[in-house]
Amino acid sequence: MNAVVGIGSSPKRKEDARFVRGKGTYVADIKRPGMLAGVFLRSEHAHAKLNSIDVSKALAQPGVKAVYTGEDMKADNVGGLPVGWGITDKHGDPMKEPPHPPIAHDKVRYVGDAVAFVVADTIEQAQAAAEMIEVDYEVLPAVVGLVDALRPNAPQLYDDVPNNLCADWELGNSSAVDAAFENAAHVASIELVNNRLIGNPLEPLAAIGEFEFASGRYTLWTTSQFPHVVRLLMGEMVLGIPQHKLRVVAPDVGGGFGVKQFHYAEEAVVTWAAGKLGRPVKWVAQRSEGFVSDAHGRDHVTEAELALDEDGKFLAMRVKTLANMGAYLSTFGPNIPTNLYAPLLSGVYQIPSIYCEVKCVFTNTVPVDAYRGAGRPEATFVVERLVDMAAREMGIDKIDIRKRNMIPKEAYPYQTPVIVEYDSGDPLGCLERSEELADVAGFEVRRAESASRGKYRGLGISTYIEACGLAPSRLAGQLGARGGLYESATVRVHPSGAVTVLIGTHNHGQGHETTFAQIVSDRLGVPFEDIDIVFGDTDRVQFGMGTYGSRSLVVGGAALSQASDKVILKGRKIAAHQLEASLEDIVFEDGTFSVAGTDRKKSFQEIAGAAYVPFDFPLETLEPGLEEQSYYDPVNFTYPGGAHFAEVEIDPDTGIVTLERYTAVDDVGTIINPMIVEGQLHGGIVQGIGQALFEHGVYDPTSGQLLSGSFMDYCMPRADNFPQLVIEPHSTTCTHTPMGVKGCGECGTIGSPAAIISAVVDALKPLGIAHVDMPASPNHIWNIIRNARTPVAAE
Amino acid sequence: MRSFNYHKPDTLDAALALLSGNDEALPIAGGMTLLPTMKQRLAAPEDLVDLSGLPGLADVAMEGDILVIGAMTRHADVAASPLVKEKLPALANLASRIGDQQVRHRGTIGGSISNNDPAADYPAAVLALNAEIVTSKRTIAADDFFVAMFETALEPGELVTAIRFPLPEVAAYMKFANPASRYALAGVFVAKTTSAVRVAVTGAGPSVFRASDIEAALAESFDATALERISIDASELMSDIHADNEYRANLVMVMARRAVALAQQSG
Numbered sequence A: 001m002n003a004v005v006g007i008g009s010s011p012k013r014k015e016d017a018r019f020v021r022g023k024g025t026y027v028a029d030i031k032r033p034g035m036l037a038g039v040f041l042r043s044e045h046a047h048a049k050l051n052s053i054d055v056s057k058a059l060a061q062p063g064v065k066a067v068y069t070g071e072d073m074k075a076d077n078v079g080g081l082p083v084g085w086g087i088t089d090k091h092g093d094p095m096k097e098p099p100h101p102p103i104a105h106d107k108v109r110y111v112g113d114a115v116a117f118v119v120a121d122t123i124e125q126a127q128a129a130a131e132m133i134e135v136d137y138e139v140l141p142a143v144v145g146l147v148d149a150l151r152p153n154a155p156q157l158y159d160d161v162p163n164n165l166c167a168d169w170e171l172g173n174s175s176a177v178d179a180a181f182e183n184a185a186h187v188a189s190i191e192l193v194n195n196r197l198i199g200n201p202l203e204p205l206a207a208i209g210e211f212e213f214a215s216g217r218y219t220l221w222t223t224s225q226f227p228h229v230v231r232l233l234m235g236e237m238v239l240g241i242p243q244h245k246l247r248v249v250a251p252d253v254g255g256g257f258g259v260k261q262f263h264y265a266e267e268a269v270v271t272w273a274a275g276k277l278g279r280p281v282k283w284v285a286q287r288s289e290g291f292v293s294d295a296h297g298r299d300h301v302t303e304a305e306l307a308l309d310e311d312g313k314f315l316a317m318r319v320k321t322l323a324n325m326g327a328y329l330s331t332f333g334p335n336i337p338t339n340l341y342a343p344l345l346s347g348v349y350q351i352p353s354i355y356c357e358v359k360c361v362f363t364n365t366v367p368v369d370a371y372r373g374a375g376r377p378e379a380t381f382v383v384e385r386l387v388d389m390a391a392r393e394m395g396i397d398k399i400d401i402r403k404r405n406m407i408p409k410e411a412y413p414y415q416t417p418v419i420v421e422y423d424s425g426d427p428l429g430c431l432e433r434s435e436e437l438a439d440v441a442g443f444e445v446r447r448a449e450s451a452s453r454g455k456y457r458g459l460g461i462s463t464y465i466e467a468c469g470l471a472p473s474r475l476a477g478q479l480g481a482r483g484g485l486y487e488s489a490t491v492r493v494h495p496s497g498a499v500t501v502l503i504g505t506h507n508h509g510q511g512h513e514t515t516f517a518q519i520v521s522d523r524l525g526v527p528f529e530d531i532d533i534v535f536g537d538t539d540r541v542q543f544g545m546g547t548y549g550s551r552s553l554v555v556g557g558a559a560l561s562q563a564s565d566k567v568i569l570k571g572r573k574i575a576a577h578q579l580e581a582s583l584e585d586i587v588f589e590d591g592t593f594s595v596a597g598t599d600r601k602k603s604f605q606e607i608a609g610a611a612y613v614p615f616d617f618p619l620e621t622l623e624p625g626l627e628e629q630s631y632y633d634p635v636n637f638t639y640p641g642g643a644h645f646a647e648v649e650i651d652p653d654t655g656i657v658t659l660e661r662y663t664a665v666d667d668v669g670t671i672i673n674p675m676i677v678e679g680q681l682h683g684g685i686v687q688g689i690g691q692a693l694f695e696h697g698v699y700d701p702t703s704g705q706l707l708s709g710s711f712m713d714y715c716m717p718r719a720d721n722f723p724q725l726v727i728e729p730h731s732t733t734c735t736h737t738p739m740g741v742k743g744c745g746e747c748g749t750i751g752s753p754a755a756i757i758s759a760v761v762d763a764l765k766p767l768g769i770a771h772v773d774m775p776a777s778p779n780h781i782w783n784i785i786r787n788a789r790t791p792v793a794a795e
Numbered sequence B: 001m002r003s004f005n006y007h008k009p010d011t012l013d014a015a016l017a018l019l020s021g022n023d024e025a026l027p028i029a030g031g032m033t034l035l036p037t038m039k040q041r042l043a044a045p046e047d048l049v050d051l052s053g054l055p056g057l058a059d060v061a062m063e064g065d066i067l068v069i070g071a072m073t074r075h076a077d078v079a080a081s082p083l084v085k086e087k088l089p090a091l092a093n094l095a096s097r098i099g100d101q102q103v104r105h106r107g108t109i110g111g112s113i114s115n116n117d118p119a120a121d122y123p124a125a126v127l128a129l130n131a132e133i134v135t136s137k138r139t140i141a142a143d144d145f146f147v148a149m150f151e152t153a154l155e156p157g158e159l160v161t162a163i164r165f166p167l168p169e170v171a172a173y174m175k176f177a178n179p180a181s182r183y184a185l186a187g188v189f190v191a192k193t194t195s196a197v198r199v200a201v202t203g204a205g206p207s208v209f210r211a212s213d214i215e216a217a218l219a220e221s222f223d224a225t226a227l228e229r230i231s232i233d234a235s236e237l238m239s240d241i242h243a244d245n246e247y248r249a250n251l252v253m254v255m256a257r258r259a260v261a262l263a264q265q266s267g
């Protein structure tokens, strides 16, 4: 396809040419000369003192080059893993931030905590040697549950973190909220759990460290969504490697979902070990290892209340959440249940006052951090469940109560009581269209038909909003971010007119190589095939904050758009010189520079060539070359949103929930590539439904063992769990991003869990059920049905 | 995985010779259970004897009134076999629902029953159909074969060569799959012959077992309504994060009723 491919069309994805042929290059595919294999020995106990570690037998095994422990790293002054975002508690104190050594010393705090690292010629030798390490553990009582961890006599993870409380955080005006509750006609309340999730990207984590003596430079190949940030965190703060002496490469990465946007201990350990051994060292997580070495997501316990007037209008909301941090703070751990959660509690509604309190709690579990949606699915779940609850208690239809309280289109920009100001949106428009597509009017007929077969059918709704395009640096800084959140792009035009884009975001399934090429093709009129998108290598790309929080198009695409504008301006200057006209008279359209009102013109390719052959350039005013760079820092978040309807059928004999229909109408702003947007929505919705129906990270409450530690026990959603999803965009234009885009990567995951649970609860309406915790698994639902049918005598 | 010696004998005698007296040797059929255990370093045989080169072990044929299925027959081949579909459709149907495509194209009936996973599907069929297990040494009745969780009557070095299925009047299998693994949370195989009704349950207990109360009720009246007043004792069933024992007890009855209904339809 040697043509311009503009905004709004759906070319096949450029990257798929290599992926569908199995020709991608993932970290595990990379082989370096003299490369050694590393294996971690991980704690089998949730909480224990490390009395001693005897590595002598392991060291004597064939092929073994080294066995490192936490003490070795400590002796080398290796630092702890840093936190990228600090929060301040309600009393003005900083959060408790205990050290997080890459390999544990003194104590282990969760099953999977690294205890030693074995390096050998082959992986089999390293595995065999790891089994020979003798660890003297003094097992301590463990605590994994949020409520349990705050109990007075709970096991303490840290001597200097009383009650395992990392921070007691708040947002909003509690006295205004209290006053509103006093005058309310009705108060709806709910207690709910947001279940722990394990991300499980298709490609497990992997890392290779290498040290080159001659240049004194380190290289880390890693499965990361943000290589520049890893360079910053690991280089500066953990290993003390100057930035110009460290290259971080994140090549093809097989899915991230947030799991790969943290700086992991394993990255630091392989890099450090490579320096010590003078040979490259590779670690690839085993599939089951990933269950305990990848950060987990969600894990909240919440009590929430909504105050309403007699007409069902919302007056105020009060939310109290316990959020699990796991055993250590992961890179963004404390930011997720606070700054990315509480500001979303207004949903798509006008709620005059909101107060939210979040206690961040340490437990003997894998660290918890961002996972697709990160804070926003949790907020949406609270708001939407509470709205359903209020509708039910007040006898108002659940669609109607939403319409009564939605922010009308004309009310944008809308300032919420929880920091954020929504720039644009049309929640009612989304809802009305979704209602039509979902055939809500025909639902009762379908419900009756199910009932005739002895099945319960339910219709669920979720009208959600999210904040994405992370993030305005100024605001982020005020909220505790320890770095800016802009993005950068360089547009390098070659003498032929072909273009290489160097961008700081990272493509790991989102189709950036296609979408970004479309933007450039559209802007510069360059054929789609002539554009390459480069990312993921700190030696090639100037800088970047990476891909997460639905930010790549919103922030990275904006930088790219601005850099393209600069290229056009420079091109016009060259054209003005070449065509002997003034700059003001040069117009650029459809890949051609021309003198307005004449037939004098030069193609983009001709101007690119001229830029590099400046024989007669007026050098005082015109530099040779055609390459421009832009850094874009957003002025606000963007606020995609939408209205989803789910329809489920429940078999009361087995409790199994079958998804019958799913309809999503989403406002993602301007759409560059409709096919990719649809794919993102599909993936997101399915992932959210995974949380609602299937996925559950479960720990044994006493031993602290992870019971859902493999795909035999951790239930991933599969294609046969789904009907064809009905998806339609209903876009409003973002008022502050260059192309009007809002982002779409997390929408589905944020909107869908609440829609599913709303449907399950609706199905069980005949039994008087008001709420169901996730996942709505067969045994769970069967228990609810059985208990409702045969009420247990009060104790 | 630890390193091992790989053998691919081309006669049964050669395979038996490799296995005999060697505690560190294991036969491998489809490898769908054995390989993952080796990767996790839970099994570490020094010698692996691949059965896929042995002649005649993957045949499906009628011998008189008996359907004989070779131990090395893959699940996918049982599911697709015109002979099995005609003579014992319940078994073809069971095989078509084991695991996923990949597993069905590697895993074998001999491997499955030798492994005797408490949640595997085939053991329910073998037990309910009162099949005979033919080994390199003898013939074992199904009632004697499945001893306990992951334990069978097989002696070290003894190989399953075929399973002999007498044909029932009607039979059906119903499985409620574990949503994660898709093994059986409860699977019930119901088989009615001219002389008896046999019902075997997998997934619910520590090992496949016959449900005598259900058998008795169905012997009186082979109809799903005959099971309405029957329940099964939950105390001997398993509990885990997917299903507690009471839920499993319920599932057994639901699957039993559905299996009887299906058997009646097909019969």
Ligand SMILES: Cc1cc2nc3c(=O)[nH]c(=O)nc-3n(C[C@H](O)[C@H](O)[C@H](O)COP(=O)(O)OP(=O)(O)OC[C@H]3O[C@@H](n4cnc5c(N)ncnc54)[C@H](O)[C@@H]3O)c2cc1C
Residues within 6 Å of the ligand: B026, B027, B028, B029, B030, B031, B032, B033, B034, B035, B051, B071, B072, B097, B098, B099, B100, B103, B106, B107, B108, B109, B110, B111, B112, B114, B115, B117, B119, B120, B121, B122, B154, B158, B159, B160, B161, B181, B182, B183, B184
């Ligand atoms: C993802 C997945 C999903 C699955 N889902 C299901 C399911 O839903 N239902 C189900 O029933 N099963 C399921 N299985 C198991 C599958 O059916 C396997 O095929 C079966 O457990 C073992 O058969 P195999 O031929 O692969 O045996 P192998 O793994 O090769 O061997 C298993 C054991 O039996 C021994 N053995 C093998 N053949 C013989 C023989 N002829 N004589 C004596 N000993 C022998 C081996 O030494 C080994 O100890 C699943 C497996 C996987 C990986």
